Amino acid sequence: MQPVADYIVVGAGSAGCIIAKRLADTGAAVLLIEAGRRDNTQLVRKPGMIGPLHSVPQLKRTVDWGHYTTPQAGALGRRIPQTHGKVVGGSSSINGMVFVRGNRHNFDDWAAEGNAGWSFTDVLPSFKRFESFEDGESNYRGGSGPIKVTRAKNLTPASQSFLEAFSATAGVKQLDDYNAESQEGVSLFQQSNAAGLRYSTAVGYLDDRGSNLTVLPKTQVVRVVIENGRATGVEVLSRHGREMIRANREVILSAGVFGSPQLLMLSGIGPADHLRGHGLDVLADLPVGENLHDHLFVPMTYAMPTGVHRPNPLYFGNAWVRERFRSGSTWLARSVFEVVAFVRTRQAGEIPDLQLHVLPWSYPAPNQDAPIRHKPDPRRALTVMSTLIYPKSRGTLRLASDDPTAAPLIDPNYLAEQSDVDVLVDGMELIRETMSATAICDGVQCEIAPGPGFPDRAALAREVRNRATTVYHPVGTCRMGVDERAVVDPALMVRGVDGLRVADASIMPSIVGGNTNAASMMIGERCAELITQAP
C-alpha cells in the first residue's frame, strides 16, 4: 500500500514550510518533502555563520545545490554561482537574513496585470501574519507572527558614518522603517534574526509542529504523478530507492525558482518542443522556465579602520568562543549587513530603482565565481554594494536531461540589456561620491575594490561585466498571470492541470524591489489562505 497524505508540499523552503504548517493547522495530514538535510546545526542557525558558510566550500556544499549559470555572454562568458538552499528551511536557512518586503507598487503592478488578490492592500495581511517586528503591531507591521524581525544593532562607526554621509550626498531621508509607508531613503537594515537565532521558516514554522505534519528530509521528488489531468501524488528518490506517495487533495510545488520548473518539466508540463527533445511526453504545453530574472550587485570596498571587523580565522574563532559562553553577545548573533538605501537613479520612474547593501567587512574581489576559498583583503573595511533591483534582462531555465538528478541549465541572460549596466554604474558613481564626502572621507584610507585602476564611468561600465554577481534572488520561472504565457493562475493553480499548485519565488510575474525572502514567505501565506479559504 502506498503512503498517503491529504496534501504533499514539495520543498521545505521559505514558502513550503509556511504552507505545510498552515495546512496542518487545519487538521489535514500534510507531508513536507525536502531534498536536503535537517537544519539542526549552528552552521545554519547562528546568524553570523553566513560568513564561513559561504566562504568555505566544504561547508557550503552540505547545504547548497551547487548550481552555476551557463556561460553568460553579457558577463564575459562567466559561469556565475547560483547558490540555493538544499536543507530544511531552504534558502531561508542560508540567506543573508536581511528583511525587505519590496516596494508596494510591485504588488499593485502584479494586480494591474490581472492577478486579482495580489495588490499591496491584498497581500499586506499576509506579510503581517508571518512577522513579529520589534516595534510591535501597527497598520503596516505584524507583531505576533512566527518570524522575528529586528533592526541592525550596535552599528560599527564606519556604517554609521556612511548612513549620515549618504543621506546628505544623495539628498534622501534617514528612514525609521523602509517596510512601512515609503521605501525611499537610507536606514538601518532589518534582519530576520533575534537573540542570536536565525528565523528561517524552519525555525519559525516547523520547530513547534503537530504530529499531522510530517517532514521527510533527504528525499528528492523526481516527478509529479498526473492521472487523467489531475495531480494524484509524487514519485520520490531517497536512500530506500524510488517510491510513489499519494495525495488525497493536492500537490503543492514549493521547490524554488529552479526546482519547481524542473519538476513541472520532468512531469510533462512545459514547452512542448523542449520536452519532446528530451523524450518526455507532453501533458500541458506551457512556457515553464521562461521569464527568469534576478538582482545583481557590484561590491565596492574601502579600507576604513572604523569598520572594526577582520576577515580571518583568529578573529572568527575569538567570537565563536565568546558566543558559546554568552549567546547573542557578539557579531555572530547578527547578519553582517547593517545599512540599506533605496534611491532613484537617472533611469528611474516614480520609485527607487537602486538599492545599496552596506556591510562593515571587506569582500572578495573581483568576483567569487571560482569554487575555491576566497580570501578578502585583510584590512578593516566597509563594503557598499550597488544593486540593480529592476533588471530588464530575461533568461530561461531548461532541462539538461530527463535525469531528475542532473542540474538544470540556468541562463539568466545577465546584463543583456545595457540599461542594467547603466543602473549599476550610476550606483557605483554615487558610492564614490559619498565616500569622498566630508562627513566620511577622513576615515577612508583608500578604495580597495574596484580601485584606482578604474577611474571613470567608461572603465566602471566595462568592469561591471567582470564584477557583477547575483544577490541570489532569481524569480519568475513559473509566472503567475491570466494570459496565455502564464504558468499558474492567480490562485497559483497550474493552468490545465487539476490538484497542482506552485507557490514560491518562481511565480513572481516580476521581481520585487528588494530582497526576495519576505515576498516568498508572503506567497507561502497567500497560498495557504487560497487553499483553506476556498469556497
Ligand SMILES: Cc1cc2nc3c(=O)[nH]c(=O)nc-3n(C[C@H](O)[C@H](O)[C@H](O)COP(=O)(O)OP(=O)(O)OC[C@H]3O[C@@H](n4cnc5c(N)ncnc54)[C@H](O)[C@@H]3O)c2cc1C
Ligand atoms: C545565499 C543566499 C542569500 C540570500 N540572502 C537573502 C537575504 O538576505 N534576504 C532576502 O530577503 N532574501 C535573500 N535571499 C533570497 C531568498 O532567500 C529566496 O528568494 C527565498 O528563500 C526563496 O524561497 P523559495 O520558497 O522560493 O525557495 P527556497 O527557500 O529555495 O526553497 C526551495 C526548497 O525546495 C527544495 N527542493 C528543490 N527541489 C526539490 C526536489 N526535487 N525535491 C525535494 N525538495 C526540493 C530545496 O532543497 C529547498 O529547500 C538569499 C538567497 C540565497 C541563496
